[in-house]
Amino acid sequence: MRRNVLPGLRLSLGVTLFYVGLIVVLPLAALVFKAASLGPEDYWRIVSSSRALASYRVTVLSALGATVFNLFFGLALAWVLTRYRFPGWRIVDAMVDLPFALPTAVAGIALTALFTTNGWFGSILADLGIKVAYTPLGIMIAMCFTSLPFIVRTVQPVLEDLDPALEEAAQSLGGSDWQIFRKVILPLLTPALLAGVSLSFARSLGEFGAIIFIAGNQPMSTEITALLVFIRLEEYDYQAAAAIASVLLIAAFVMLALTNWMQSRALRYTVRG
Amino acid sequence: MKIRLENVVKTFETFRAVRDVSLEIESGELVALLGPSGSGKTTILRMVAGLEYADGGHIYFGDQDATDIPVRDRGVGFVFQHYALFPHMTVAENIAFGMKVSKVKREKAAIEARVVELLRLVRLEGLGGRFPAQISGGQRQRVALARALSVDPKVLLLDEPFGALDANVRHDLRRWLREIHRELGITTIFVTHDQEEALDLADRVVILKDGHIIQQGTAEEVCRNPQSTFVMKFLGDANVLAAEVRDGRAYASGAAIDVSGMADGKAELYARPADLDWSAQGPGIPASITRVLDRPDGRRVLATTETGELLEFDVEPERPVKAGEGGFVTLRRAKVFAV
Numbered sequence: 001m002r003r004n005v006l007p008g009l010r011l012s013l014g015v016t017l018f019y020v021g022l023i024v025v026l027p028l029a030a031l032v033f034k035a036a037s038l039g040p041e042d043y044w045r046i047v048s049s050s051r052a053l054a055s056y057r058v059t060v061l062s063a064l065g066a067t068v069f070n071l072f073f074g075l076a077l078a079w080v081l082t083r084y085r086f087p088g089w090r091i092v093d094a095m096v097d098l099p100f101a102l103p104t105a106v107a108g109i110a111l112t113a114l115f116t117t118n119g120w121f122g123s124i125l126a127d128l129g130i131k132v133a134y135t136p137l138g139i140m141i142a143m144c145f146t147s148l149p150f151i152v153r154t155v156q157p158v159l160e161d162l163d164p165a166l167e168e169a170a171q172s173l174g175g176s177d178w179q180i181f182r183k184v185i186l187p188l189l190t191p192a193l194l195a196g197v198s199l200s201f202a203r204s205l206g207e208f209g210a211i212i213f214i215a216g217n218q219p220m221s222t223e224i225t226a227l228l229v230f231i232r233l234e235e236y237d238y239q240a241a242a243a244i245a246s247v248l249l250i251a252a253f254v255m256l257a258l259t260n261w262m263q264s265r266a267l268r269y270t271v272r273g
Numbered sequence: 274m275k276i277r278l279e280n281v282v283k284t285f286e287t288f289r290a291v292r293d294v295s296l297e298i299e300s301g302e303l304v305a306l307l308g309p310s311g312s313g314k315t316t317i318l319r320m321v322a323g324l325e326y327a328d329g330g331h332i333y334f335g336d337q338d339a340t341d342i343p344v345r346d347r348g349v350g351f352v353f354q355h356y357a358l359f360p361h362m363t364v365a366e367n368i369a370f371g372m373k374v375s376k377v378k379r380e381k382a383a384i385e386a387r388v389v390e391l392l393r394l395v396r397l398e399g400l401g402g403r404f405p406a407q408i409s410g411g412q413r414q415r416v417a418l419a420r421a422l423s424v425d426p427k428v429l430l431l432d433e434p435f436g437a438l439d440a441n442v443r444h445d446l447r448r449w450l451r452e453i454h455r456e457l458g459i460t461t462i463f464v465t466h467d468q469e470e471a472l473d474l475a476d477r478v479v480i481l482k483d484g485h486i487i488q489q490g491t492a493e494e495v496c497r498n499p500q501s502t503f504v505m506k507f508l509g510d511a512n513v514l515a516a517e518v519r520d521g522r523a524y525a526s527g528a529a530i531d532v533s534g535m536a537d538g539k540a541e542l543y544a545r546p547a548d549l550d551w552s553a554q555g556p557g558i559p560a561s562i563t564r565v566l567d568r569p570d571g572r573r574v575l576a577t578t579e580t581g582e583l584l585e586f587d588v589e590p591e592r593p594v595k596a597g598e599g600g601f602v603t604l605r606r607a608k609v610f611a612v
Contacts, residue, residue: 165357168324171344172351173371173424183370187361269361269404 031249034242046243055225056247058136062224063204066143070200071193073144074151081152082159096152099145104209111142112213134216139224142211143204150203151196158192190266198259202252274334274427274460275300276321281330283316283484290316292484293330303454303461305471308481309507314464315432317481321462322430323347334427350421350459352431356413358405364416365401368392371424391419394453411442418450422457431463435470447474468508472496480504502610505543512549512584514558516542516609523609526580527558528602532609544607546573549586551594557601560584565594576602 035043046052081093099107115122115132125132132138162185170180208226215222225248232241276298283291291313298304306314319325321332323344332340339347358367365388372384379387392398395415405413414434421429434450435443451474454461465471471478472492479489488495488504499505516525518540521533525542532540551574559579566573571587574594578584584602588594 163355163357165353165355166359168344169351169353169357169420170359170370170374172322172324172347172349173374173420174345174376175370175374176345179374183374184359270406 028249031242031245034239035246038239038243042239043243046240047247051219051223052225052228052244052247054220055223055228055244058139058222059205059225060251062136062139062143063201065140066147066204067197067201069140069144070148070151071197074148074196074200075155075189075193077148078152078155078159082156096149099147100149104146104207105213107145108142108210108213111138111145111210115141115214133214134218134222136222138214138216139211139222142214143207146207146210147200147203150199151193154192154196154199155189158189162188187266191263194259194263194266198255201255205248205252205255276428276460276462277333278317278321279331279333281317281320281327281332283313283320283325283328290484291320291327294481294484294486295330296479296486296489298460298462300460301458303451303474303476304463305475305478306462306464306481307466307468307471307478307507309466311483312481313484314466314481316484318430318432318462318464321428322349322351324351348424348427350424350426350429352414352417352421352429352434354433354436356405356417358413358416358420360405362404363401364397364403364405364408365392367405367416368401368420368423371420375424387423391423394422394456395419396449409442410438411446414438414446418453422459427460429459429461431461433465434463435467436465443470450474472508480507482507499608502541502543505608505610510546510585512544512546512586514542514544514578514582514584515580516540518609518611523607525558526578526582527556528604530604530607530609535609535611538611540609540611542604542607542609544604546586548605548607549584550603550605551576551586551588551592551600552603553600555601557603558584559599560602561599562594562596564596578602 038046077096081089081096112133113119115125115138117123117126117131117133119133122133130137132141166184166188167180170184175183206226208224208230211224212227215224215227217223217227225244229241229245229248232238232244276296278294278296281291281294282289294313294317296317306317308314316325320327323339323342327340330340331338334347344351359370362370368388368391369384372379372387388401389398392401395418397412397415397419400408400412405416408416418431418434435446438446447470463474472495475492477489477491478495480487480495482503488500490498495504496508499508505511514525514528516523516539518524518532518535518537520537521531521535523530523532523535523540523542528542530542560576562574562576564575566575567590571590572592572594573585573587576584576586586602
């Protein structure tokens, strides 16, 4: 091994690897092991049951919707927080982290109270014929709430570090504001946006506490996958729970791999050679 | 394009960056704005570009009042200090950007042809496919220039164009920029804090201090006839001796120089290192050598006079001088300023 000026590599590497193994890899391995003990036919029967399929559908679609919404809203919020200073800026900036800090069950109860047909928002929306609580829309809103900080907090530092001279250069070359945003700023934000999207989506897939209160949890329509896993656990059917959970795990992995690949493509230009 | 600044003022919060600057730049001229940091030189350049708006006064491009025209419509090419190349675009895409976003629609083939032409002008043929991270600082500087020239600007503005480069690269690029200017004949203003760069490159040097123009003129004019101690000191190394003017002569510890026409009284005598000579015998200013610095083109000697004033001068490389040696400094020429 090459001699290193910094001391303590072996010790710190050992400690961190042990920790990662104990806290991250071992539980995941146990999950896979448990699911694998079912045998292929049983596994397939459980993960492809119509109730499970319906739960994947509502979970994935709601997570996609929430992520797309957060992509736009989170970018706008990050933009405003980096580009402008206004009274109360500090408060708004701090509030972005609130969904992280708040117990998700608290958020779920608050959202449910707001969006039931006699809640503040719910009653207004009910007049317009829109029902939020106990529908997939409610699930989406809960997911939006809990995953918002991911996009804001990944994009914000990149926006802050963006050299203002780049925009000035584009202006002096005759670019319009929209052209500059689309051709200069957005491509430079893409890696951060992708990172935020993948985290936001993964979080939405696994969200539980904030959703179960507002979702209504009707099997086949508003039952999310995480809840189905919980129900199987309650029934002491650990193998079925592990099988369904493994589907979530695979989905999250695929999503992470996909965005990593897209990110490395978007960052092609930084490679020296 | 002739450029005229008329009583231009700019204040940042409480800092008065530019105070009542008036300046005319002839069409096709190459002008240097030279000054220490905080002198307002970059602010003036950015106001000419339209990247800052003047708080007062007017800026004319030819006969047109350009004071309030935004940068994207002003038709200037701006080269930024740290190049500001778009990192996610290749060299060719960087150069093509201005033509692609232009309101004047161009054929794709025409843009490509122009990019090739510009790459040849800045001698970067074959590097069009590289990303900015993959080329050297000097090459990036040339890409930035090609990009600025791509929109056929009426005026070329460069902010500390060679500030971030090695001394050698800087020297070559300076000569090369002069050639490009001669070839294109475009009105060019550049900002620098490096006197040598300004004097070597510009037709005219405008010296700034605290938001004012202190002096302007050709390199010869400002070097031979500095009108203030600031210009004298800023343009290069200068030795300062306390002096006294009596009957048209300035006397400074053992040396005297003709200053006919100057009023009697206390004064300061300024001499460049090359204006001083060193000899073992008098007459002259008695001094002793404290240090000898060897340089590629000669030996720089640091000496202290009997009255404790520090002097710097150059002797031939083969001259045997040592620290601790005593001798006499004679004045070949000097500038005297009343205090």
